[in-house]
Amino acid sequence: MKAKVTRTLSILSILAVVLMVFAVYGQAAKLPKNILVYACTDSTTTWDPSASFSTELTYIANIYEPLVWVSPPGSAKEFRPGLAERWEKSADGLTWKFYLRKGVKFHDGGVLTAKAVKDSFDRTKTMKKGASFILGPIEEIKVLDDHTVQFNLKSVAPLERIVASAYAAWIISPKAVGNDQKWFDAGNEAGSGPYMLESAKPDEEIVLKKFDGYWGGWDKPHFERVVVKIVKEASVQEQMIDSGVADLGNRIPVESSKTFDEKDCCSRLVGPSYLNYALHLNTQKPPFDNIKVRQAVSYAMPYKDMVDIGLGGLGQQARGPIPYTQFGHDKDVYQYTTDLAKAKKLMAEAGFPDGIKEKVIYTYAAENQVEKAFSPLIKESLAKIGIDVDIRPMIWNAQWDLMKGGPEKAQHMGALLWWPTFSDPYDTLYSLWHSEGKPFFNFSYYRNPEYDDLIDKAYTSPDVEQAKALYAKAQKILVEEAPSVYLMDVELPVFVRNELKGYVINPSYPRVPFFYDMHKE
Numbered sequence: 001m002k003a004k005v006t007r008t009l010s011i012l013s014i015l016a017v018v019l020m021v022f023a024v025y026g027q028a029a030k031l032p033k034n035i036l037v038y039a040c041t042d043s044t045t046t047w048d049p050s051a052s053f054s055t056e057l058t059y060i061a062n063i064y065e066p067l068v069w070v071s072p073p074g075s076a077k078e079f080r081p082g083l084a085e086r087w088e089k090s091a092d093g094l095t096w097k098f099y100l101r102k103g104v105k106f107h108d109g110g111v112l113t114a115k116a117v118k119d120s121f122d123r124t125k126t127m128k129k130g131a132s133f134i135l136g137p138i139e140e141i142k143v144l145d146d147h148t149v150q151f152n153l154k155s156v157a158p159l160e161r162i163v164a165s166a167y168a169a170w171i172i173s174p175k176a177v178g179n180d181q182k183w184f185d186a187g188n189e190a191g192s193g194p195y196m197l198e199s200a201k202p203d204e205e206i207v208l209k210k211f212d213g214y215w216g217g218w219d220k221p222h223f224e225r226v227v228v229k230i231v232k233e234a235s236v237q238e239q240m241i242d243s244g245v246a247d248l249g250n251r252i253p254v255e256s257s258k259t260f261d262e263k264d265c266c267s268r269l270v271g272p273s274y275l276n277y278a279l280h281l282n283t284q285k286p287p288f289d290n291i292k293v294r295q296a297v298s299y300a301m302p303y304k305d306m307v308d309i310g311l312g313g314l315g316q317q318a319r320g321p322i323p324y325t326q327f328g329h330d331k332d333v334y335q336y337t338t339d340l341a342k343a344k345k346l347m348a349e350a351g352f353p354d355g356i357k358e359k360v361i362y363t364y365a366a367e368n369q370v371e372k373a374f375s376p377l378i379k380e381s382l383a384k385i386g387i388d389v390d391i392r393p394m395i396w397n398a399q400w401d402l403m404k405g406g407p408e409k410a411q412h413m414g415a416l417l418w419w420p421t422f423s424d425p426y427d428t429l430y431s432l433w434h435s436e437g438k439p440f441f442n443f444s445y446y447r448n449p450e451y452d453d454l455i456d457k458a459y460t461s462p463d464v465e466q467a468k469a470l471y472a473k474a475q476k477i478l479v480e481e482a483p484s485v486y487l488m489d490v491e492l493p494v495f496v497r498n499e500l501k502g503y504v505i506n507p508s509y510p511r512v513p514f515f516y517d518m519h520k521e
Contacts, residue, residue: 030244030499033520034224039237039246042232043203048184049170049191050123053130053421057166058072059206059228061512063107064170067098067117069162070423070508073272075326079160083112083171083192094463097165099145104215105191106173107425116174117141123177124168131167131421138162156460158424158467160328165422166509170428193515195226204229206513221519241266241495247520248503249495250511254312260495268493271505272325273421275490276318277310277370278432279378281442281484284407287360287387292350294482298336299343302379307488310374314493318486320475321428325489325507328425330472334479336486340452343385360412363402365454370431371415374487378413389413402413404438407445414443417490425471426459444483451477464497 013350031037049064067084071077104112105254111361137157142150151159157487176183184190188335189197194216195208206228210218211372228233231237231247231374240246242265251258260375281297288294303317316324320333325444347353362378364371370394392411393403396401403410404480420427431440435447451474458470492511496503502518 006473014058031247032222033342033371036223036500036515036518037240037246038228039240039249040228040455041230041232041251042451042511043227044200044206046181046185047189047200048129048174048185049169050120050127050132051181052128052170053167055511057509058512059197059208060164060170061509062191062208062226062515063193063197064172065166065193066169066171067100068160070164070506072504073508075324078327082164087160089159089462091462094153095154096151097144098151100147100149101215102147104192105213106190107177107213108173108175108190110173110175110190112171112192113146113174114143116177117171118143119173119174119177120170127181129181131165134162134165134168134422134427138275138337146202147380149339156462158426158459161422161511163426164508166512167421170495194222198225205229207492212514216516217376223515224318224519226515228269237495241497244278247500248495248513251393252495257314257493257495258314263421264358266495266497268495269503269505270314270491270493271384271507273419273490273492273507274326274408274423275417275492276321276324277374277417277487277490277509278318278321279485279487280414280432281483281485282407282410282412282445283296283447284445285412287350287352287356287358287505288412292346292352293352293356294338296343296346296385297382297387297405298482298485299339299346300385300387301485301487302338302377303487304338305377307375307393309377310370310489311488314492315488318489320479321432321484321486322475322491323507326420326424326425326467328471330475331445331471332471333376333475336479340380340384344420347385352386352436358389358390359390361392362415363392363394363399363411364400364415365396366398368415368417371417375415378393378415398510403443406439408443410439410443416443419510425461429455429471429478430459430475433483434452446481446483448477448481450499 007497013092030208042058044056046052049060052060066082069080069082071080085101087098089096100292122139124132137155139152139154194214196206196211198209200206208226210224232249237249238252238256264284281294283289301339309317320330320336322329364375379391382389433446435452436442454470454474460469461467499520504517
């Protein structure tokens with residue numbers, strides 16, 4: 001389905017009237033109940049659901065659907081049906097069958113069949129873009145009948161989590177699955193979700209309209225259209241929400257965020273995410289080749305101040321490498337506390353009672369405002385235990401290139417914001433700490449065969465409880481050997497006018513507002 005790369009004039013006229021009323025009378029006018037306006041920072045890098053691996057997820061997740069969804073925290077069941085009504089796996093965990101909904105139509109008139117599912121996954125695997133690597137365990141996909149599809153795996157893997165991923169798991173209409181990425185990026189889409197792409201203007205505006213043929217129906221209050229205004233300036237978003245020009249926003253100034261609930265018009269909704277910050281220590285050269293020095297750094301961190309100053313209080317000290325809301329988090333893993341006495345004792349035991357003479361180089365992503373805010377705290381705290389830190393902000397790609405260059409030339413410490421591609425701990429534990437021949441994301445250059453074996457066994461275990469136990473054991477090793485300092489689990493806010501209801505924060509789909517679930521009172 002081709003989207004118009006134009007503005008929707010009637011909607012813009014409504015927005016203009018609201019702005020005029022606010023300018024003249026100093027008060028907000030209400031937008032129609034059937035239109036949602038979202039002030040958002042999320043640009044698009046591609047409209048191709050097989051290649052998508054960035055912030056266009058905000059829109060992709062409303063246009064396309066997976067076989068299975070990960071449920072929001074607190075739900076009775078961890079997964080809920082998507083385009084598959086139910087699914088089952090063999091006793092050995094190598095064969096999975098998905099039974100599809102009947103009567104599902106795509107925006108272009110295509111019909112959901114098992115072949116459409118197979119072709120969508122085959123397309124993504126063949127393209128080898130975005131997050132297609134998560135499909136690696138899939139050996140083949142078989143069409144058993146029009147509404148039953150079977151996945152045969154090379155080795156056991158948590159396929160529920162893979163096919164429920166925020167990336168690389170979207171199902172495409174059979175009429176469009178043969179098209180290349182250029183076709184999608186020309187403004188075309190072929191999803192089955194509740195909303196269709198009506199128009200798009202890069203880095204400025206995206207308009208979605210409801211898909212009348214959506215299988216879920218439209219018998220409840222829903223939006224006819226969703227207008228997304230791409231607004232990077234936090235203060236402008238705040239003004240738009242205050243004035244009623246926007247119903248929803250995803251970024252306002254930190255100081256305003258803290259007091260946003262005091263406004264009569266609006267509220268701040270805060271929920272968990274799978275985003276977290278860690279400080280990775282170069283374990284392959286002095287001084288952080290010494291485990292006691294690494295442990296000393298872990299005790300020296302001012303965790304509370306980092307949460308307050310870096311995140312504006314929207315987060316908590318991490319307990320190990322897996323965020324507290326994610327499957328596989330170990331609530332019993334040891335948590336370092338700020339204890340300078342212990343840190344100094346460990347420095348002395350490591351042979352540095354008077355500190356380290358050479359400066360240690362610390363890098364962070366210059367464009368990351370959170371890292372910019374907490375980096376001086378790291379320098380100040382480590383100075384108290386005799387470690388002189390040379391802070392070097394770098395553009396993220398340059399920082400990554402330095403890290404990928406290997407431990408000999410790389411920094412001693414590097415900050416990193418991380419979030420997983422899908423909701424299994426393996427993605428994080430493998431990417432950041434599994435032994436690597438050539439550095440990619442293992443920025444601590446950590447190598448431990450026992451750890452590698454534990455997470456590999458956990459990922460390929462057909463027993464969920466066994467997998468959790470193995471992941472917990474691996475996390476205990478990471479915390480004890482301290483190749484990284486596990487700093488903060490991030491909580492994400494959204495800012496809404498009080499008449500907007502139904503927003504659900506689901507950390508498995510970061511920053512996605514599920515428009516179908518929302519309405520205005």
